[in-house]
Amino acid sequence: MAKRFCIVTAIPYVNAVPHIGNTLTNLAGDVVARYRRLRGDDVWYVVGTDENGLKIKEAAEKAGRDPKEFVAEIAGRFETIYRGLGMEYDDFVRTTSERHVRTTQALFQKLQENGHITKGTYEGWYDVSTETFYREEDLVDGKSPDGNEVRWVQEENYFFRLSAFEEPLLKLIESGEMRIIPETRRNEVLSFIRQGLRDMCISRRNPGWGIPVPGDESKVIYVWFDALINYLTTSGWPDNPNWSEIWPADVQWLGKDILARFHATLWPAMLMGAGLPTPKALVAHGWILLSGEKISKSKGNVVPPLELAQELAERSGCAPEIAIDAVRYQLLSTMPYENDGNFSYEEFDRRYNSDLANDLGNALNRSLAMAHRFVGGVVPDAPLEDEARQAIGQALDAYEAAMDDYRLERAAEAAWGLVRFLNKYIDTRAPWNLAKNQDPALGSVVRSMLESLAVASAMVAPYMPNTAKAIAEQLGLEGAPSWGGLRQGGSLAPGATLRQPKPIFPRLDVRKAAPAPAPQQQQAAKTKPSKKEEAPLPEISIEEFLKVELRVARVLEAEALEGSDKLLKLQVMVGEEKRQIVAGIRKNYNPLDLIGRQVVVVFNLKPATLRGTESQGMLLAAVDEDGGAILLQPDREAPEGARVR
Incomplete structure (x- = not known):
């Protein structure tokens, strides 16, 4: 043997x-x-x-x-x-x-x-x-x-x-x-x-x-x-x-x-x-320090890994096995070699949101949502674009070299480099525009997106095995892609059916718990009168109305705004211009469901700052009987950036 x-x-x-x-x-x-x-x-x-x-x-x-x-x-x-x-x-x-x-x-x-x-x-x-x-x-x-x-x-x-x-x-x-x-x-x-x-x-x-x-x-x-x-x-x-x-x-x-x-x-x-x-x-x-001090039982600063994962699952709503993966990723992607590393709960939360919910989660959700929207939810029978093939090759080269040198932090960075490339590639190639113009490159672009995602999942697998399995399942794979086939772009069979996208990393709300209301405040809340119907606003002239510039926009990214249970942060394309809009629709819409959707925005609204985040416009929505939002959208595909009158 x-x-x-x-x-x-x-x-x-x-x-x-x-x-x-x-x-x-x-x-x-x-x-x-x-x-x-x-x-x-x-x-x-x-x-x-x-x-x-x-x-x-x-x-x-x-x-x-x-x-x-x-x-x-x-x-x-x-x-x-x-x-x-x-x-x-x-x-x-x-x-x-x-x-x-x-x-x-x-x-x-x-x-x-x-x-x-x-x-x-x-x-x-x-x-x-x-x-x-x-x-x-x-x-x-x-x-x-x-x-x-x-x-x-x-x-x-x-x-x-x-x-x-x-x-x-x-x-x-x-x-x-x-x-x-x-x-x-x-x-x-x-x-x-x-x-x-x-x-x-x-x-x-x-x-x-x-x-x-x-x-x-x-x-x-x-x-x-x-x-x-x-x-x-x-x-x-x-x-x-x-x-x-x-x-x-x-x-x-x-x-x-x-x-x-x-x-x-x-x-x-x-x-x-x-x-x-x-x-x-x-x-x-090197050692992992907690706020600059060595972790030890005598100092009372021990961080038990399973309890850390359990708490993350409870706070974020992610599956327990995904929370385990998040702990593994945090420790291994920042693994100290020449110097000691430092663990903090704030940095743990930040990296969960930035690396997992934002980078990897968005790459998965956007790729699958657009594949379902623009190519019928199957893997296109089209070649990879050279840009994607090159990015995959470079990422694998860096990853394998790092693994051969046992530099786990560098290998993780190589994997996330491909994830970030994918998100940027989607923005640059804009499959929604290709679909609108019936551009024959659409199949290759979507195939490149899906293959990049499959390769990224294989690179992530040693660090986050449960996450890689969840991604593979949504891609319609029975197991991890074969390593030998990653460079050839053959991880996904043409015509294979993709599953509907399912968020893996709910964004973590890092807010501190609000104090419980005093007894008298609780009693007041019970006797709060019902909301009265709003009075009509004063009439305006057509000239005044025409000062409001309404445009059709497409949602590229959507995520919960940190620190708020009502607001979503959206990245939208209005014609050729990309904008960020903060909207109070979190209670009525799952961020994943908005990706790729056309909406109507107030284009010439003066930017405002909400919860420390700039909003460069406003979505139009009706209000239901409970005060929730019902987004307005064209009843069929409209030209990108089209004016609404």
């Missing part, structure tokens, strides 16, 4: 609270796994939990729990969150499992046989919170560099000869045999190695929790030494004769703080010492 594309991710301690920061690593792995599957690769994607640390035993004792039951419960919590976020992993490695104990002890023995593990006395400081040893000169004001309390430890232990691997590690990294991404992290690792590597203590006195050192039950294997081996455990080494079908990992995802000291030095040195292949690439991302 051929080598599988193996993706492994750093495993969290089970005493941690799952939040948007410590799930980012696993989400990144999921995106790459989904992308590689789209490309036809046989993928093996692995996550897991780190359960053998001393601090975990102490946390269980503090909670009055049996450690095994304690870690099993929290590991299950991580699995629930991972599955809830749509991660499709192939293996979940728990470091307390029998198979992991077997692999860990086997690797320890292999390194002993090869002369890389010796026995000696360790004397120094130990940070239980991060399970890390420190020298006196490493401490900052008597604490670890992370600000944690340390304990003095003096005991006979086993040491790994890390110092013997300085030159092999430099060669491994400098040759590119083991890539480190981004470049800034690679430089940090090289600098760290050149400062000199020290032999590392890899055992502790046995506290009744952990993996015993083979042949010496008085000691357990150092938690960092054992945790790193989980990546190898998934392959079944040493007992599985086909372990090399999975190992080495093609890419290993982790946070920046555990790169230099562990994943880029200790881990590959352990593998080289045992005669095993090293990972092909390490990708170390």
Whole structure:
């Protein structure tokens, strides 16, 4: 069997609270796994939990729990969150499992046989919170560099000869045999190695929790030494004769703080010492900060991802699975590499509205609405226009290059570049004008719109699988388009029936909840008199009426105006001129239903500002018995921009 594309991710301690920061690593792995599957690769994607640390035993004792039951419960919590976020992993490695104990002890023995593990006395400081040893000169004001309390430890232990691997590690990294991404992290690792590597203590006195050192039950294997081996455990080494079908990992995802000291030095040195292949690439991302501070349980600023999605679904009205996609998109499209990222609820809301509701949502709604209006709701049998074919090719080139470099934020930008091209292309090619003039280019334009949308949905799929599925269904596809056919413009079969457009991303109202009315105000509302009929306005002359310039316009875009439950913001074409109009018709019209429709507007009305948004005209509408709007429109297609008299 051929080598599988193996993706492994750093495993969290089970005493941690799952939040948007410590799930980012696993989400990144999921995106790459989904992308590689789209490309036809046989993928093996692995996550897991780190359960053998001393601090975990102490946390269980503090909670009055049996450690095994304690870690099993929290590991299950991580699995629930991972599955809830749509991660499709192939293996979940728990470091307390029998198979992991077997692999860990086997690797320890292999390194002993090869002369890389010796026995000696360790004397120094130990940070239980991060399970890390420190020298006196490493401490900052008597604490670890992370600000944690340390304990003095003096005991006979086993040491790994890390110092013997300085030159092999430099060669491994400098040759590119083991890539480190981004470049800034690679430089940090090289600098760290050149400062000199020290032999590392890899055992502790046995506290009744952990993996015993083979042949010496008085000691357990150092938690960092054992945790790193989980990546190898998934392959079944040493007992599985086909372990090399999975190992080495093609890419290993982790946070920046555990790169230099562990994943880029200790881990590959352990593998080289045992005669095993090293990972092909390490990708170390930055942290996600909340308002500039690191997310942590102790600071009380944890953002749980599933709760964030649930709240978004409730506030926006989108489907729960689409809300999950929105959380995934927010975290992955802004994934920090060289620097740390910053999460804020305000930016989360803004990007939901701008990137999802406006960009992607409008591209879908406009394309399908116009296809139904102008070509009968089927895929035209016409070639793509060169402009669209070129845009698709350029977007795919940028996307694939970014994915090959594991730059997820750049790949997302490439996908959204195509989405923004599509919206601009619709404005520029104006299919409503082509339909009116019976231009033979109409079929190619609509086909180009639909194919661009199909390609964009495939590029979005690794980040937002539920969204991509919803788009594919509206395009009449049974599944995701074949990646190999994206460049040829053959994702959609000519004559295929398109479904009616259905909004996926209702615009999010970011208003704060209004205070409840006082009791007396509520009572007053109950006794409010019925509305009286309006008195007729004074007569005007024909000359006065002719001062009002009425024109036929076509709605290009429609969306709810942020901060209002009554207003819609419309982009309309009046002849050759594009205008923005704010209209109080939200309670009576779904924005999607307005796209492509002809309306009558007051063309020469002085611009006004409503809720901070400029309105460059007014729609004409009748008023129903409840005060709602009934839009006026020609009873048949009228010339674009035609005067109304």
